[in-house]
Amino acid sequence: MADARVDFHHHFVPPRHLEAILAQRESGRTPPWSPEISLAEMDRNGIATSICSLVQPGVWLGGADASRRLARECNEYGARMAGDHPGRFGLFAAIPLPDPDGSLREIEHALDTLKADGIGLMTSYNKQYLGDPAFAPVYEELNRRKALVYVHPTQPTCCMGLVPGVTVSTIEYATDTSRTIASLVYSGTAAKFPDIRFIFSHGGGTMPFLLGRFERLASERKDPWLKDGAAPQLRKFYYEIAQANHRGALDALLALAPLSNVLFGTDVPFRPAAEAVEGMTAYGFAEAERRAINRENAERLVPRLRT
Numbered sequence: 001m002a003d004a005r006v007d008f009h010h011h012f013v014p015p016r017h018l019e020a021i022l023a024q025r026e027s028g029r030t031p032p033w034s035p036e037i038s039l040a041e042m043d044r045n046g047i048a049t050s051i052c053s054l055v056q057p058g059v060w061l062g063g064a065d066a067s068r069r070l071a072r073e074c075n076e077y078g079a080r081m082a083g084d085h086p087g088r089f090g091l092f093a094a095i096p097l098p099d100p101d102g103s104l105r106e107i108e109h110a111l112d113t114l115k116a117d118g119i120g121l122m123t124s125y126n127k128q129y130l131g132d133p134a135f136a137p138v139y140e141e142l143n144r145r146k147a148l149v150y151v152h153p154t155q156p157t158c159c160m161g162l163v164p165g166v167t168v169s170t171i172e173y174a175t176d177t178s179r180t181i182a183s184l185v186y187s188g189t190a191a192k193f194p195d196i197r198f199i200f201s202h203g204g205g206t207m208p209f210l211l212g213r214f215e216r217l218a219s220e221r222k223d224p225w226l227k228d229g230a231a232p233q234l235r236k237f238y239y240e241i242a243q244a245n246h247r248g249a250l251d252a253l254l255a256l257a258p259l260s261n262v263l264f265g266t267d268v269p270f271r272p273a274a275e276a277v278e279g280m281t282a283y284g285f286a287e288a289e290r291r292a293i294n295r296e297n298a299e300r301l302v303p304r305l306r307t
Helices: 015-024 035-044 064-084 098-115 133-144 169-187 208-223 233-237 246-255 273-283 287-301
Strands: 005-011 046-053 090-092 118-122 148-152 197-200 237-242
Touching: 005 287, 015 064, 035 197, 035 273, 046 148, 064 090, 064 098, 090 098, 098 118, 098 133, 169 197, 169 208, 169 233, 197 233, 208 233, 208 246, 233 246, 246 273
Parallel strands: 005 046, 046 090, 090 118, 118 148, 148 197, 197 237
Antiparallel strands: none
């Protein structure tokens, strides 16, 4: 495959997950999906491998026991899909946060038995953002494993239906990503667990635009983990470019993050993969920069991709 891109923002929709979502609401609001649909979209756009994650709102849909079962079923489905199509799919495994005990068990199963590439989290769980101290046992384990953790936005309980006629995804998804980044940074969680390699969706949401405000708050707080400001921590995170592949978003992101921390992403099946490919082309990256974003940065994070 000529481009051999690695897609870090590619959803899969196991039948059991869609069933659970539909049990909660009238519409699953997910486009048609199957492994074959994904593969066809990948082949059309030079994508060698997609590391798949569940659609929002993840698996926390019916209490701890139901969510543990759903996480296990979805992760097993993702692992089988990867096995059925060697080299084409990877997996960011779901865990049943905000249930720490169930999450720890699922981390062990997903990473040790299923050989998932990392763990997929949502930006918030009810009113808890990712810097919540209740999640510390989970982060201790992920930090011990130097795990890759992919973070995708979901519907925030605070802010649905604020503007009539404007969907939650239009404004709040990118904003919820910024909220959870702030939660991780200002709570000290990111500093306390430095070996977790966080990847944030959509170019970090609105956070790159808000960098000056993040820095001002860091200087006002004078927390020991922010003595050099917020930017050094923000530069350690990784960011994929799904729906953040136009000039305004890329300019803001690249003013903050080193190119080595920028990853290719599409948001299939919600967006066509061509959108990300065309956005990168229009931006005018040099060939070496395109190679880094399309694949080389991914190979550093997921060494199995080198084989």
